[in-house]
Amino acid sequence: MGGVAWTEEEDHLLKKCIQQYGEGKWHRVPLLAGLNRCRKSCRLRWLNYLRPNIKRGNFAEEEVEMIIKLHKLLGNRWSLIAGRLPGRTANDVKNYWNCHLSKKLNALEAEDRQMAKDVQVTRPQTRNVGSSSGKRSDQKQSLSEKEVQQESSMSSLTFDVDADGHNQMLESQHDNIYACLHQQGSIVSEFSMDFQLEGFEAMMNGEGSSSQWDWGDLLLDMDFYK
DNA sequence: AACTTATCCAACCGCCGCTAC
DNA sequence: AGTAGCGGCGGTTGGATAAGT
Numbered sequence: 001m002g003g004v005a006w007t008e009e010e011d012h013l014l015k016k017c018i019q020q021y022g023e024g025k026w027h028r029v030p031l032l033a034g035l036n037r038c039r040k041s042c043r044l045r046w047l048n049y050l051r052p053n054i055k056r057g058n059f060a061e062e063e064v065e066m067i068i069k070l071h072k073l074l075g076n077r078w079s080l081i082a083g084r085l086p087g088r089t090a091n092d093v094k095n096y097w098n099c100h101l102s103k104k105l106n107a108l109e110a111e112d113r114q115m116a117k118d119v120q121v122t123r124p125q126t127r128n129v130g131s132s133s134g135k136r137s138d139q140k141q142s143l144s145e146k147e148v149q150q151e152s153s154m155s156s157l158t159f160d161v162d163a164d165g166h167n168q169m170l171e172s173q174h175d176n177i178y179a180c181l182h183q184q185g186s187i188v189s190e191f192s193m194d195f196q197l198e199g200f201e202a203m204m205n206g207e208g209s210s211s212q213w214d215w216g217d218l219l220l221d222m223d224f225y226k
Numbered sequence: 227a228a229c230t231t232a233t234c235c236a237a238c239c240g241c242c243g244c245t246a247c
Numbered sequence: 248a249g250t251a252g253c254g255g256c257g258g259t260t261g262g263a264t265a266a267g268t
Contacts, residue, residue: 003237003260027253043254044237079256094257095235 006045010035014042015050048089055087059096067093068101 017033023046026039035042048054059067063085070081078090078097085093 003239003262005236005262024254026255038238039253040239040255041237048236076257090256091236098258099234 003041006049010037011045011050014045018046018050044091048091053087054089059088063088064096064101067097068105071097071101 013033013035014029017029017035021028021032026043029035029039029042030037033042037045066085067081070084074080076094078094082088082090082093
């Protein structure tokens, strides 16, 4: 293990403390519980091991598929991904990804790249980007707190993209992303998810490992959520 | 059976953003 | 505006165990 393993006695003390005082106030937990552990260790032990309804054991096929899809959308934002998998912790998801999926997917991606060499790919171009732009986060940083509050209360982003005779619409309101692909007035497929807007914006700005994300990926994901 | 190597996963560490002062 | 304290997050570590030779 990467540190000193927790004993049953320590687990019992921590559980008792949380039951008595509730979650939060982690800085006080070591003192209240009488544990010789730092606040972070206590929090982690509770979240990853002692919390009720934690699912242990192998990941189901549906869970693995979900992780792959979400990782494509969100990158290494394990807590957000775990939030979509009841009973799974961010640490579990991260470990599973690092041990099982990253190698597997790297191999698959290498294969894809090889195949894509001979294929000309046309990506949809953003035509109308409502209140959001590529520099949205920079703009937001320069806004006053009041302005940010006003903006976030409106937060509706609409994107209208033409590609191959299809209209693609992506809309974000608060914590929800809605996307649909329609042709000749009728919806071909729809996609809806309740992510935090901030995370979505980060993706749009190409921050972090999510920079791989693009319209094509989203449309691919729509199939999954049909 | 004994040893080596690979894999798994709980725990730790350092950083970040937020809040209060 | 600057700073300290906090919760939270992702990356990394290293001991336990399984698999291979």
